[in-house]
Amino acid sequence: MTARYDQHFLIDKNAIERIAGCADVKEKEVLEIGPGNGALTRALLDRGAIVHAVELDRILCDELADRFFEEIQKGTLTVTHGDATKCPLPPFEMVVSNLPYSASSKITFRLLDLGFSVAVLMYQQEFAERMAAPAGTKDCGRLSIMVQTYATVQRCFTLPPACFSPKPQVHSMVVKIVPRPPIFGVNDRKRYADVVRALFTHRRKTVRNGLRGSSGILAPEWTKRVIDALPGEILQSRPEELYLEDFATIANFV
Numbered sequence: 001m002t003a004r005y006d007q008h009f010l011i012d013k014n015a016i017e018r019i020a021g022c023a024d025v026k027e028k029e030v031l032e033i034g035p036g037n038g039a040l041t042r043a044l045l046d047r048g049a050i051v052h053a054v055e056l057d058r059i060l061c062d063e064l065a066d067r068f069f070e071e072i073q074k075g076t077l078t079v080t081h082g083d084a085t086k087c088p089l090p091p092f093e094m095v096v097s098n099l100p101y102s103a104s105s106k107i108t109f110r111l112l113d114l115g116f117s118v119a120v121l122m123y124q125q126e127f128a129e130r131m132a133a134p135a136g137t138k139d140c141g142r143l144s145i146m147v148q149t150y151a152t153v154q155r156c157f158t159l160p161p162a163c164f165s166p167k168p169q170v171h172s173m174v175v176k177i178v179p180r181p182p183i184f185g186v187n188d189r190k191r192y193a194d195v196v197r198a199l200f201t202h203r204r205k206t207v208r209n210g211l212r213g214s215s216g217i218l219a220p221e222w223t224k225r226v227i228d229a230l231p232g233e234i235l236q237s238r239p240e241e242l243y244l245e246d247f248a249t250i251a252n253f254v
């Protein structure tokens with residue numbers, strides 16, 4: 001059960017308070033993905049949030065319904081049983097969650113598509129470091145580029161395995177994601193996302209070869225024209241060597 005659902009519950013009260021305190025949640029509609037046994041949920045409710053919790057494990061949902069009977073009656077908490085990578089999500093403004101690590105990527109992409117004012121999310125430390133890695137550095141990847149195009153990513157703090165029960169094998173990191181308009185204009189968000197995906201599908205290839213091999217994602221006729229038009233230094237680079245501006249230059253080509 002633990003492995004299947006990524007269940008590592010926060011037991012360190014100080015850590016729980018620090019996470020809940022990373023954003024001003026008072027009277028805000030806050031989405032919590034994977035509330036587990038409700039430790040973070042309780043801290044958010046105590047700070048005046050209206051919490052919408054989405055949990056995959058039905059048994060935990062039933063336990064939450066008992067534990068938080070009063071809050072559910074008052075309307076300050078809703079508990080939805082579902083898979084947050086694909087189930088309909090209740091309306092929300094902010095997100096505060098200790099995410100299931102195996103679904104971190106899917107859930108983050110989904111949240112970025114849906115939009116929010118602030119997200120305070122806990123990830124496996126390595127994953128969070130990659131997400132925060134600046135464009136043009138060897139650790140950056142598709143997620144870093146997509147998140148940093150539309151938001152700022154702030155590393156808040158790390159937590160050791162001892163803060164959880166059962167203890168995970170990895171350290172965790174809390175990050176704060178705050179959306180902002182892209183610094184370099186993105187004319188077509190889908191085209192931009194497709195370009196980033198296509199290039200990082202072949203991260204060892206140069207941009208020229210990555211674009212040539214991207215026919216399942218980008219229209220071959222468009223890629224042929226963009227290859228002819230791009231400057232040599234972009235075409236000869238690998239995706240991890242590009243800056244956000246370069247991805248915009250490629251994707252904005254018409």
Ligand SMILES: C[S@@+](CC[C@H](N)C(=O)[O-])C[C@H]1O[C@@H](n2cnc3c(N)ncnc32)[C@H](O)[C@@H]1O
Nearest residue numbers: 005008009010034035036055056083084098100
């Ligand atoms: C790392 S635990 C965090 C639990 C709790 N928030 C805490 O901090 O103690 C992840 C939680 O996400 C739930 N979960 C796993 N996959 C999920 C999914 N796809 N959608 C929603 N919840 C999921 C697990 O059942 C578990 O309760």
